[in-house]
Amino acid sequence: MRVAANTFPDSIVRQLQQLASRQGALQTQVATGQRVTLPEDDPAAMNQVLNLQTDIRSRTQYQRNITTLDESSTAAYGAMRGLKKISDRAQEIAVLADGTKSPEELRTYGLELAELIKQGVQFANARYNGEFLFGGTRSDAAPFATTAGPDGRVSAVTYQGNTAVREVEIGANTRVNGSVPGAGNSGAGPGGLITDTTSGADFFAHLVSLQEHLLAGNTGAIASTDRPALQRDEENLLSRIAGVGVLQARLETASSSEADQVASAGRSVTELAGADLASTLVRLNETQTAFQAALQSGAKLMGQSLMDYLR
Amino acid sequence: MLGLFGALDLGARALQTQRQGVEVAGQNLANVNNPAYARQRLVLQSSNALLTGIGAQGTGVESVAIQQVRDALLDRQIQGETGVTGFLDAQEQALRDAQTALGEQLDGTSATGSTGSSLSSSLSGLFSTFQGLATAPASLPERQALIAAAEQLATRFNQVDARLNTLDQNLNSSLKSDIDSANALLKSIADLNRQVSSAEISGGGTANDLRDTRQQKIEELAKLVNIDTAADTNGTVSISVSGNLLVEGQNLTDTLRTVDPGNGRLLVQTAGGSALTLTSGHAQGIIATRDGDLAALRSDLNTLAGSLITGVNQIHRAGYDLQGQTGADLFVGSNASNIAVNPVLAGDPRRVQAAGVAGATGDNQVALALAAAGTEPQPALGGMSFNQQFGQTVNNLGRALASAKDSAGSQELLSNMLGRQRDSISGVSIDEEMTDLVKYQKAFEASARLVATISEMLQEIINLKR
Numbered sequence: 001m002r003v004a005a006n007t008f009p010d011s012i013v014r015q016l017q018q019l020a021s022r023q024g025a026l027q028t029q030v031a032t033g034q035r036v037t038l039p040e041d042d043p044a045a046m047n048q049v050l051n052l053q054t055d056i057r058s059r060t061q062y063q064r065n066i067t068t069l070d071e072s073s074t075a076a077y078g079a080m081r082g083l084k085k086i087s088d089r090a091q092e093i094a095v096l097a098d099g100t101k102s103p104e105e106l107r108t109y110g111l112e113l114a115e116l117i118k119q120g121v122q123f124a125n126a127r128y129n130g131e132f133l134f135g136g137t138r139s140d141a142a143p144f145a146t147t148a149g150p151d152g153r154v155s156a157v158t159y160q161g162n163t164a165v166r167e168v169e170i171g172a173n174t175r176v177n178g179s180v181p182g183a184g185n186s187g188a189g190p191g192g193l194i195t196d197t198t199s200g201a202d203f204f205a206h207l208v209s210l211q212e213h214l215l216a217g218n219t220g221a222i223a224s225t226d227r228p229a230l231q232r233d234e235e236n237l238l239s240r241i242a243g244v245g246v247l248q249a250r251l252e253t254a255s256s257s258e259a260d261q262v263a264s265a266g267r268s269v270t271e272l273a274g275a276d277l278a279s280t281l282v283r284l285n286e287t288q289t290a291f292q293a294a295l296q297s298g299a300k301l302m303g304q305s306l307m308d309y310l311r
Numbered sequence: 312m313l314g315l316f317g318a319l320d321l322g323a324r325a326l327q328t329q330r331q332g333v334e335v336a337g338q339n340l341a342n343v344n345n346p347a348y349a350r351q352r353l354v355l356q357s358s359n360a361l362l363t364g365i366g367a368q369g370t371g372v373e374s375v376a377i378q379q380v381r382d383a384l385l386d387r388q389i390q391g392e393t394g395v396t397g398f399l400d401a402q403e404q405a406l407r408d409a410q411t412a413l414g415e416q417l418d419g420t421s422a423t424g425s426t427g428s429s430l431s432s433s434l435s436g437l438f439s440t441f442q443g444l445a446t447a448p449a450s451l452p453e454r455q456a457l458i459a460a461a462e463q464l465a466t467r468f469n470q471v472d473a474r475l476n477t478l479d480q481n482l483n484s485s486l487k488s489d490i491d492s493a494n495a496l497l498k499s500i501a502d503l504n505r506q507v508s509s510a511e512i513s514g515g516g517t518a519n520d521l522r523d524t525r526q527q528k529i530e531e532l533a534k535l536v537n538i539d540t541a542a543d544t545n546g547t548v549s550i551s552v553s554g555n556l557l558v559e560g561q562n563l564t565d566t567l568r569t570v571d572p573g574n575g576r577l578l579v580q581t582a583g584g585s586a587l588t589l590t591s592g593h594a595q596g597i598i599a600t601r602d603g604d605l606a607a608l609r610s611d612l613n614t615l616a617g618s619l620i621t622g623v624n625q626i627h628r629a630g631y632d633l634q635g636q637t638g639a640d641l642f643v644g645s646n647a648s649n650i651a652v653n654p655v656l657a658g659d660p661r662r663v664q665a666a667g668v669a670g671a672t673g674d675n676q677v678a679l680a681l682a683a684a685g686t687e688p689q690p691a692l693g694g695m696s697f698n699q700q701f702g703q704t705v706n707n708l709g710r711a712l713a714s715a716k717d718s719a720g721s722q723e724l725l726s727n728m729l730g731r732q733r734d735s736i737s738g739v740s741i742d743e744e745m746t747d748l749v750k751y752q753k754a755f756e757a758s759a760r761l762v763a764t765i766s767e768m769l770q771e772i773i774n775l776k777r
Contacts, residue, residue: 001315004350004738005343007731014727037417039410039709040716047706049417054698058685061439065446131449131673137666139449139673141634164668166675168446169682178446179673273417306742310749 006267012298021289026284029275036273045272052265052272058172059265066170066255067176070078070248072128076180079126079133080193080237083203086120087234090207093214094227103217110214114153117207121146121157124182124194124204134193135161143182144194144204153211157194157204159183165190170254176247180240193240201236202229202302312363313370315772319765321358321371325758328355328374332523332751335377336744343744347527349379349737351519357468379519382736386526390540394591396726397534399719401596405482406712409605412474414467415705419536430471430703433464434619438685438697444665445678449633454660458652461641465650468616472647475609482601483577487569489535489594490579494566497557500525504547505561511546518546536579536592553587570776576602578613604711609647611704614645618691618700622684630664630677639664 036042036049079108079274093109101109125142126133135143138161149155161182168178173178186194206229213221313321328582335353342348354376360367371384415429440460444453503525510518511620532538532550543560557565567587569577579594580586589595624640631637639662644650656662667676685697692700 001731002735002738003740004734005741006738010730010734032418034417039415039705040407040708040712043706043709043713046415046417046709050415050431050702050705051698053431054702057432057435057439058442063443065442068443068446129447129450131447135673137668137671137674139671162671164449164671164674166673167679168675169442169679172686175679204688262493306745308408310745 008298008301012294012302014249015294016291016298019287019294021290023284023287026280026287029280030277030284033275033277034130034273035275035280042273048275049269052269056087056265056269059262062169062171062258063255063262065168066251066258068129069168069170069176070251070255072133072178073244073247073251075126075128077241077248079123080241082123082242083120083193084206084237085243086116086123086233087203087230087237089116090210091227091230091234094210094222094230097214097219097222099219101219104213104221110211113207113211113214116152117157117204118146120204121154123165123233132161134180134182136179137164137166137190138162139179154204154208156208159195163189163192170251171258174254176250180243183249191239191243193237196236199232199236199239200229201233203233203237206230206233313361313368315765317361317370319762319769322758322762322765324358324373326755326762328353328372329443329751329755329758331374331377333748336751337748338554339643339739339744340741340748343739343741345523346418347523348739349519349523349526350383350739351377351379354378355436357700376516377519379517379522380737381526382733385729385733385736388542389726389733390530390538391591392534392722392726392729394537396589396722397512397593398599399715399722401485401593402600403712403715403719405478405597405600406604406708406715406734408478408481409475409608409708410712412478413471413608413705413708414474428467430464430467431698431705433460433467434701435685435698436460437464438682441678441682441685444663445682448665448675448678449672451660454665458657458660461652465642465644465652467732468612468647468650471612472609475605477610477611478605479575479601482597482605483569483575485688486577486579486597488596489567489597490567491590493532493535493594496528496535497566498563500528500532500548500550501558501561501563504558505526507546508561522546528564534593536594537590552581553589555581555583555585555587557581561637604708608704608708611700611707613646613648614692614703615700616650617645618689619697620644620650621691622689622697623681626677626680626684627664628700629667631669631671631674633661634665634670635669636662637664637669 026033028037036045039046090113093113095110097106121144124134124144124308131139132141132143133139135141141160143159143161145158145160146154147156147158159182163184164179165181166178167175169175180193181190182193183195184190185197192201195201195205206226210222210226210230213219213226314635332353332355335351339350353374355372358370358376360369361380362368413430415431437457437460440453440457444450444457447453503521506516507521507525510521529538529540529548529550536552539551540555541551543549545560547560548558549556549560552567555565557563557567565585566582567579570580570584571577576598578586578598579589589598622643624642628638632639639655639657640653641663642650643653665678666672666674667680668674687702688694688696695703
């Protein structure tokens with residue numbers, strides 16, 4: 001083929017541009033570690049990566065949900081342990097308050113119980129992150145209200161929350177009960193912490209009853225009524241505490257599972273969009289060599305002409 | 312028999328012819344870097360022979376034409392492919408601009424793997440904040456985070472739509488500019504037709520340089536709009552676009568103009584009002600991409616934004632806020648250009664309706680339903696979720712751009728190949744011209760020697776008289 005004066009320069013310019021462009025693309029891949037940066041690079045991979053990133057964000061949010069739930073359940077557990085201690089002491093007093101005790105001693109126990117009731121109400125009205133923990137989904141007001149009796153004693157404790165439970169998503173289509181309501185009065189659904197129809201628990205009512213019996217010196221009623229009632233309350237409390245323990249174990253498992261899923265999705269993203277550094281560097285090296293060869297051969301070819309030999 | 316004076320004439324003609332050869336070589340060398348130029352060559356022939364008693368005797372050489380070396384078929388092929396190149400260039404550039412406007416870019420250095428400002432990250436970010444709110448529905452910080460995420464998403468939709476709208480306007484401006492350039496070229500070609508015709512009638516030869524310039528203008532025009540050319544016997548070339556004759560001989564019979572059919576998307580027709588169906592060229596590349604892939608992209612985004620507004624509001628409207636109020640929408644607007652967060656909620660995050668029952672601020676049923684909506688199939692989106700539909704939109708644009716890039720790359724190879732073929736025929740070779748230069752120079756020297764020899768012989772004859 002006949003070669004015109006500008007055939008070589010035009011070809012060399014085009015080839016150098018192509019090689020420079022390829023070098024730029026490979027250098028970007030090496031610098032970012034990514035084969036796919038823009039939709040045009042690999043549309044199908046980009047689509048898959050976007051879906052995986054949505055999955056990663058969703059699972060990261062599940063992990064945050066788990067952390068929040070773990071913190072609130074830890075706070076609930078602390079309050080429950082406080083109530084358990086009060087239950088233990090109340091049962092101890094109910095055992096101690098038998099016929100061997102004088103009316104004065106029984107009255108002293110009664111006054112101690114009055115303080116225990118107030119402390120128990122404080123635990124039952126525990127808050128976390130601005131919400132009352134045991135008010136069901138009515139979490140913006142203290143769930144337990146006291147009625148003051150003579151001498152400032154608590155004569156009744158009323159539950160003002162509801163029996164609903166907030167479900168929280170800790171994984172795709174995986175929900176757990178995120179709270180324990182103060183009362184479970186329906187006989188169905190989640191059990192209540194203080195009052196529970198199924199187990200017959202009514203902790204504060206039974207504490208008030210014990211208080212009144214102690215002050216009245218009615219040891220018979222204490223033995224026949226209060227002790228069994230407090231035993232039922234204790235069992236109910238233990239059941240709720242165990243429930244929190246189970247929840248925390250489940251949260252830990254779920255958190256670990258979500259972390260694994262995030263890592264797995266991250267690996268998939270790398271496989272889809274990541275650059276194979278070794279092969280990319282080899283290709284970059286090849287392109288650089290070709291670029292240098294094109295420059296060298298081009299310069300030599302363009303510098304030669306018949307004029308060099310004509311005098 | 313020529314005689315000495317005849318031989319002297321022969322030498323003079325030879326000198327003149329070789330000088331012309333040097334001039335043509337010089338012309339070629341001078342235009343070596345002129346892309347419109349086709350190399351020329353001097354056509355020589357023996358001058359008329361004289362009949363003598365011993366037979367026909369030659370009278371030397373004479374130049375009969377300066378011919379440009381062109382392959383008309385190749386020129387026509389290049390002209391056609393130039394239109395395709397123009398179309399693909401316009402398509403690739405418009406789609407690349409759309410990709411930039413969409414702003415979806417993977418960033419391996421960020422935690423989420425994409426740029427934080429992208430629409431996809433904002434979209435999934437909104438549903439994550441619904442999840443966060445479901446965990447702590449009464450929490451003011453979670454509500455503020457939700458409002459911020461919703462505002463960010465709305466802003467991204469607005470920004471992308473505004474960028475695509477600007478791109479539409481820029482494409483319209485580019486189309487106008489193309490049509491203005493095409494009209495200038497049509498006028499220029501008509502003028503050149505007149506000059507070629509005039510030069511060739513008066514000079515008797517071929518107006519090579521004017522033809523070169525005209526061919527360049529025709530190819531420039533072909534890059535803008537698809538044209539048909541027809542060479543006339545008087546040296547002129549008629550130009551028509553989609554069957555409408557615009558240049559006939561020396562006359563510019565019609566021009567092109569852009570018209571707005573009422574939707575802001577300019578179309579091309581003749582100044583006389585005839586509708587045109589363009590098939591290639593930069594102008595058609597703009598129109599096809601603007602009304603095809605880019606219109607689909609905008610439509611997809613508007614459908615997504617509209618479905619999001621409807622879907623989210625439908626769930627949110629049924630919920631209750633921290634004050635027990637219900638019935639408020641989270642988003643206002645109807646498409647990507649006007650989506651915004653309800654200003655009532657934006658000003659007071661407590662008004663976010665996360666609860667499913669009144670008077671239970673800790674209830675999260677609506678927040679859970681909103682979070683679940685992110686992955687649920689949406690009938691308005693053909694059974695895809697919001698994120699899937701957006702992923703598909705990005706995929707469609709990416710495929711269109713990758714395909715356009717591939718086509719443009721193949722077309723560039725084809726154009727380069729045709730260009731090399733034309734260069735091999737019409738391009739100037741310095742080595743070749745230098746050889747011609749030496750060839751004509753030597754011939755000129757030899758002819759001069761002939762004249763000198765005849766002169767000496769004449770002198771000898773004159774000296775016989777003394």
